[in-house]
Amino acid sequence: MMNVPFLDLKAQYHSIKDEVDKKLVEVCENTAFTLGPYVEEFEKKFSEYLGVKHFVATSTGTSALHSALLAFGIGNKDEVIVPVNTFTATAEAVVMVGAKPVFVDNDPVTYNMDISKIENLITHKTRAIIPVHLYGMPVDMEKLGEIAKKHNLIVIEDCAQSHGAKFKGKITGTFGHAACFSFYPGKNLGSYGEGGGVATNSTEIAEKIEKIRNHGSKIKYVHEFVGYNYHMHGFQGAMLTIKLKYLDGWNKRRLQIAKRYNEMLKDVKDVVPPFIDDNCEHVFHLYVIRTNKREELKNFLNDNGIGTNIHYPHPLHLQESYKFLGYKKGSFPIAEGYAPKLLSLPIYPEITDEQIDYVVEKIKQFYRENG
């Protein structure tokens, strides 16, 4: 039996081990543990990579979203439109500033927020939209941008899963007024702990976020407002600077893997593989299929040494934590209908073609036996 873990961060570490080990020692020798030169270097490199004026590093993707919403002055009585099919942090940040998340169902093909359903949800309280480029698939930012412009709404992209992804040749993180990134270890660009940050072309917003992450302070011990401790660690800045060099190559490999899966799975009747749009450069943070036999298939693959996952088992409006918003079962038929069918297969740059073929072979075997 072959072993195919859902994610293999150790394999990636080993591929860059010499650089990483040397750098860790260097950070210790320089005792540059929080913010400081290694974080500043990463901020510079990542803003250049994106082609934006500013990138302000933070402690996590969640604190990046929180800081961005605060910087735009979004708070009490405001409404923010977010997809219902996303990681909880997207909506959590909206609640953290005292505003109300307004959920949108997902597009049945792309899994991203259904843009055609946004305008119906806009009220006089709506201030912002947070599109999530889910699984690494860019949202149609042209259509979304038109709606935002027409209604004078702030757009904050959630790029936690889309580092390097492009929509019509333009990189995600450069369409909105700001964009939030997560560098959680398993993301396409992952740190060795936690990390995040906000990209923006607005100097005013960038300066605000620099203060928000640092106790409301620009000058040491002078506090203009009550802020947060959202510093990025020096280690993380140093690791991310190393890993950024490999990001495009890793993303390319992810797309190749996805295409291999798609090609090999196309005759499996009960499997709907992800949509690959020629207008986009999808970076496949996750490779998500739909199947009517999700639980049985998941167990079968697990018994054969293959790790899988579910993103996400419960649409946000059905979570206990968002019960107070008053949504009911049936509010978002696409997301609810899909949730029991989603299955994420192993995808990471270091997975071998043999491992991919093994996963597909086991899926085919499952259907031969359980057709």
Ligand SMILES: *Cc1c(COP(=O)(O)O)cnc(C)c1O
């Ligand atoms: C990972 C993730 C976040 C949160 O990032 P953290 O660094 O874990 O706080 C936010 N939004 C989405 C879509 C994510 O996948």
